[in-house]
Amino acid sequence: MNELSTLARGGRVHLRRPSLRDAGEFLERVRASRKLHARWVSPPETRSDFAAYVRRARGDDLEALLVCANDDDAVAGVYNLSQIFHGPLRGAYLGYYAFEPFAGRGYMAEGLRLVVRHAFGELQLHRLEANVQPENVRSTKLVREFGFRLEGHSPRYLKLGGRWRDHQRWAITPEILPGMPGVAVARSGAVTLRDVSSANWREVMRVRAAREQAKWVAPVGEYLSLCRYGGMWNPLAAEADGEVVGFLMWGRDPDDLSYWLGGVVVDRSRQRRGYGRAAMEAAIALLRTKPACSEIALSYRPDNEVAARLYASLGFVETGETEGDEVVARLALPGRKA
Numbered sequence: 001m002n003e004l005s006t007l008a009r010g011g012r013v014h015l016r017r018p019s020l021r022d023a024g025e026f027l028e029r030v031r032a033s034r035k036l037h038a039r040w041v042s043p044p045e046t047r048s049d050f051a052a053y054v055r056r057a058r059g060d061d062l063e064a065l066l067v068c069a070n071d072d073d074a075v076a077g078v079y080n081l082s083q084i085f086h087g088p089l090r091g092a093y094l095g096y097y098a099f100e101p102f103a104g105r106g107y108m109a110e111g112l113r114l115v116v117r118h119a120f121g122e123l124q125l126h127r128l129e130a131n132v133q134p135e136n137v138r139s140t141k142l143v144r145e146f147g148f149r150l151e152g153h154s155p156r157y158l159k160l161g162g163r164w165r166d167h168q169r170w171a172i173t174p175e176i177l178p179g180m181p182g183v184a185v186a187r188s189g190a191v192t193l194r195d196v197s198s199a200n201w202r203e204v205m206r207v208r209a210a211r212e213q214a215k216w217v218a219p220v221g222e223y224l225s226l227c228r229y230g231g232m233w234n235p236l237a238a239e240a241d242g243e244v245v246g247f248l249m250w251g252r253d254p255d256d257l258s259y260w261l262g263g264v265v266v267d268r269s270r271q272r273r274g275y276g277r278a279a280m281e282a283a284i285a286l287l288r289t290k291p292a293c294s295e296i297a298l299s300y301r302p303d304n305e306v307a308a309r310l311y312a313s314l315g316f317v318e319t320g321e322t323e324g325d326e327v328v329a330r331l332a333l334p335g336r337k338a
Helices: 020-032 047-056 107-120 137-146 201-205 220-229 275-288 305-313
Strands: 006-009 013-016 062-069 075-085 091-098 127-132 149-160 163-172 184-188 191-195 233-240 243-252 259-266 295-300 317-323 326-332
Touching: 006 107, 013 107, 020 047, 020 075, 047 062, 062 107, 075 107, 091 107, 107 137, 127 137, 127 149, 137 163, 149 220, 184 275, 191 243, 191 275, 201 220, 201 233, 201 243, 220 233, 220 243, 220 259, 233 259, 233 275, 243 275, 259 275, 275 305, 295 305
Parallel strands: 091 127, 259 295
Antiparallel strands: 006 013, 013 062, 062 075, 075 091, 127 163, 149 163, 184 191, 191 233, 233 243, 243 259, 295 326, 317 326
């Protein structure tokens, strides 16, 4: 194996595996970056530690990747894919750190794009998980803006600097890759539903309901926050003719495992074109594919007559249940078993 060969190249950086010949520069970067790394990471600090790191990277469960500047091959940072699992899981844990004087200059962001494509391409992985301390603002910003999803909080997850420290779990799968539209998950008529990703979230944020509908729906930004941090909802962009025209979300109640639709918003400039109905039909088709989905629930304000007529025309029936000040309606899916 030629350790110094380039694995992937971007506009300013490229990836390559570490070699024993990198020891001098690597350790010098570590010494210069002690304040930057602080309690966040513990990279190799001696030649023997670095040699052991290179040896481990020659095995099957660790892919060590140096982020190097294109102009002079200077080592700007490191990404590690550790505990690589094959078989049905096909996943790995992602660890990373930048070196001074390259931190904050976009090298790691470009490197992450190359790392993810390498992981999902050459290594044929399906999932990457990054565990980040909540106080580590830079690291959190890197994975969040790239498109990793926050999956949960792990108290006392990892011992660093002599203390057990809490971490947040961020993960990404190959269905959503930066620089590409969110993956299409369902279609009906002129509307395609796509996952909200780092590529289209700004368009989604620009979706605005008509003024008279503001009393019935929240701003899309609030729905996106609920999807990110609420632990239940998944956001979808409704697209027509290559442009985002609306938003909705789906979720599975963690208490009774029922499936729900909510947050349906069609942009004020795109209404009365059938996009709302088509988006709902596509969402219903999507949920039909989910495990044990025998019915779909939603809720709406009783005075929202337009929504009530639309949902009734799609087969939703009010059940007498309420959610706060909203009535609940459910759609039975014939032939599906709970």
